Amino acid sequence: MTSKQKSKFIIKPQKNYAKVIIYFGLLLLSIFYRWAILSRVGILPKDICSSQVMKNYLKQGGDPNAWLNTFSYSAPLVHCFTNVEDIKDINLFIQKGGNLNYVYWGGHTIWSEVEKPESALILFKYLRHAENLGDKEKQKLKLLLLSKSLKITILLLENGADINNT
Numbered sequence: 056m057t058s059k060q061k062s063k064f065i066i067k068p069q070k071n072y073a074k075v076i077i078y079f080g081l082l083l084l085s086i087f088y089r090w091a092i093l094s095r096v097g098i099l100p101k102d103i104c105s106s107q108v109m110k111n112y113l114k115q116g117g118d119p120n121a122w123l124n125t126f127s128y129s130a131p132l133v134h135c136f137t138n139v140e141d142i143k144d145i146n147l148f149i150q151k152g153g154n155l156n157y158v159y160w161g162g163h164t165i166w167s168e169v170e171k172p173e174s175a176l177i178l179f180k181y182l183r184h185a186e187n188l189g190d191k192e193k194q195k196l197k198l199l200l201l202s203k204s205l206k207i208t209i210l211l212l213e214n215g216a217d218i219n220n221t
């Protein structure tokens with residue numbers, strides 16, 4: 056072997072190592088930030104409204120203000136919180152830039168769409184400590200929750216809601 060052949064042999068693997076490192080880096084980025092990329096083009100994970108899937112989606116950079124698009128309806132991601140199961144989900148959603156007061160479907164919000172008493176209680180507990188809402192807005196939302204159904208009203212009253220001083 057001549058010295059020219061040896062130098063070609065040494066340079067060629069270095070190029071391949073660089074490609075491997077670049078591909079590996081892209082693979083890691085696509086794993087850890089996949090929803091940051093995919094949510095921008097309208098692709099969301101299956102069962103996005105389940106608590107665990109929502110947490111993973113938001114932690115991996117998914118857009119909290121994305122829209123759910125199915126064959127039967129289209130709604131903002133905040134619609135998933137009409138059946139919220141954990142106040143930590145709401146806090147993570149807001150931390151990542153989500154808007155709980157998003158208005159959709161002709162003036163509806165999650166506050167007017169909540170059906171489960173347990174979900175209403177979680178939203179009520181959130182309102183107690185919400186720093187991003189003014190007093191008048193908190194009062195309005197509490198009254199909206201209290202007026203949803205008798206079951207919700209009873210549960211909220213048992214957990215400290217005051218009808219006279221909402």
